[in-house]
Amino acid sequence: MAKGKVKRVLLDDIGGKNPVFAQILGICSTLAVTNSLRNTFVMTMGVLFTTALSNLTVSFLRKHIPSRIRMMVETLIIATFVIIVDIVLKAYVPDIWRQLGPYVGLIITNCIIMGRAEAFALSNSPGISLVDGLASGLGYTYVLLIIAFFRELLGSGTIWGVSVFGDWWTNWSIMIMPPGAFFMLALFIWIVRGAILKPEEEKK
Amino acid sequence: MEATVLPVAIFFAAIFTNNILLANYLGMCSFLSVSRELKTSLGLGAAVIFVMATTTLLNWLVYTYLLIPLELEYLRFIVFIVVIAAFVQLVEMIIERVSEGLYAALGIFLPLITVNCAILGVSLFMVIRSYDLLSSFLFGLGSGIGWTLAILAMAGIRQKLNITRVPRGLEGAGITLIITGMMALAFMGFSGMININ
Numbered sequence: 001m002a003k004g005k006v007k008r009v010l011l012d013d014i015g016g017k018n019p020v021f022a023q024i025l026g027i028c029s030t031l032a033v034t035n036s037l038r039n040t041f042v043m044t045m046g047v048l049f050t051t052a053l054s055n056l057t058v059s060f061l062r063k064h065i066p067s068r069i070r071m072m073v074e075t076l077i078i079a080t081f082v083i084i085v086d087i088v089l090k091a092y093v094p095d096i097w098r099q100l101g102p103y104v105g106l107i108i109t110n111c112i113i114m115g116r117a118e119a120f121a122l123s124n125s126p127g128i129s130l131v132d133g134l135a136s137g138l139g140y141t142y143v144l145l146i147i148a149f150f151r152e153l154l155g156s157g158t159i160w161g162v163s164v165f166g167d168w169w170t171n172w173s174i175m176i177m178p179p180g181a182f183f184m185l186a187l188f189i190w191i192v193r194g195a196i197l198k199p200e201e202e203k204k
Numbered sequence: 205m206e207a208t209v210l211p212v213a214i215f216f217a218a219i220f221t222n223n224i225l226l227a228n229y230l231g232m233c234s235f236l237s238v239s240r241e242l243k244t245s246l247g248l249g250a251a252v253i254f255v256m257a258t259t260t261l262l263n264w265l266v267y268t269y270l271l272i273p274l275e276l277e278y279l280r281f282i283v284f285i286v287v288i289a290a291f292v293q294l295v296e297m298i299i300e301r302v303s304e305g306l307y308a309a310l311g312i313f314l315p316l317i318t319v320n321c322a323i324l325g326v327s328l329f330m331v332i333r334s335y336d337l338l339s340s341f342l343f344g345l346g347s348g349i350g351w352t353l354a355i356l357a358m359a360g361i362r363q364k365l366n367i368t369r370v371p372r373g374l375e376g377a378g379i380t381l382i383i384t385g386m387m388a389l390a391f392m393g394f395s396g397m398i399n400i401n
Contacts, residue, residue, distance in 0.1 A: 024236060024377045028321050031229040072289060079282040087278060102328035105281045109321035111233050178227050179392065182385030186378045194373025 055133030218346030249352030260344030
């Protein structure tokens with residue numbers, strides 16, 4: 001595979017066509033798990049694993065999947081990897097697994113993974129598909145970690161469970177509740193789209 | 205889950221205090237993309253209520269009478285998503301044959317629903333909270349109604365938004381998320397009435 005192509009895929013998925021803030025995909029888990037940095041990290045690793053390997057698998061099988069039932073096949077491939085993630089998390093980090101609750105299983109319906117399989121893996125070779133899967137996963141990961149950092153900092157006064165502000169700080173409990181998630185994501189999208197994406201479009 | 209929570213309480217909690225969209229963030233993708241128009245929102249909402257209530261019931265039956273006796277609980281993700289996809293496909297075919305009008309109204313929304321995370325989410329919540337048959341059905345029905353309520357409110361607001369000026373970068377998803385946040389704040393006013401977590 002050409003080096004230029006790898007670079008373009010990486011830049012697209014992490015920056016300009018980022019799944020979260022540019023394509024607005026995978027919003028459910030972006031909102032749901034970002035109330036603490038630790039949960040977010042575990043969740044994003046699960047998504048990274050699933051999106052990379054399901055992209056690879058779909059790409060290997062792309063010539064054998066009948067196009068009429070391709071959605072079903074893709075879903076089953078994704079579900080298989082999600083079950084692996086679920087079992088591993090349950091075994092090694094049971095307390096985080098319990099807090100994440102249904103959102104681990106909901107990786108299956110995360111539009112990012114399905115979207116990458118449909119739009120990329122079905123028409124590209126395995127190597128570049130794996131890169132694309134990893135890059136999309138990373139694009140998702142860093143956005144979630146940024147949002148989780150601010151939500152946990154403002155909502156609980158902690159970073160990774162360690163108190164940073166001390167006693168004088170009053171928690172903005174709204175930040176770790178649902179409305180805070182919506183506001184924080186909206187703010188993030190506003191900043192990124194207003195400051196970074198728009199000037200690029202104007203240049204073209 | 206404690207046995208003291210009445211199925212009726214679960215039904216109302218699913219609509220108001222534990223709204224599937226505003227408190228559990230599920231079904232955001234179709235919520236953001238479809239809420240532009242009141243009429244399509246209503247169509248999708250009706251389809252979601254129907255599919256959610258029925259698939260929760262089906263998944264409960266499959267989980268209780270098939271997966272638990274066979275000790276295959278870890279396969280629930282695959283089984284649930286297959287049940288949902290198969291059911292949606294079946295309904296689509298039946299509606300197409302039986303009623304032209306209903307197909308025109310709901311048909312295009314049905315394929316969208318398979319990938320709506322709220323449908324799978326409700327089934328997963330049902331397992332985690334170990335509901336019985338009646339509670340599961342009412343939970344599915346209530347969640348569907350709650351989701352429809354949220355998308356209808358949003359569609360109404362967005363129709364007014366069309367004629368207002370929105371700051372650069374905030375158009376589309378951004379402003380929708382902010383309004384959703386305000387709606388979530390408003391719905392938090394219901395909390396304390398019933399709690400099913």
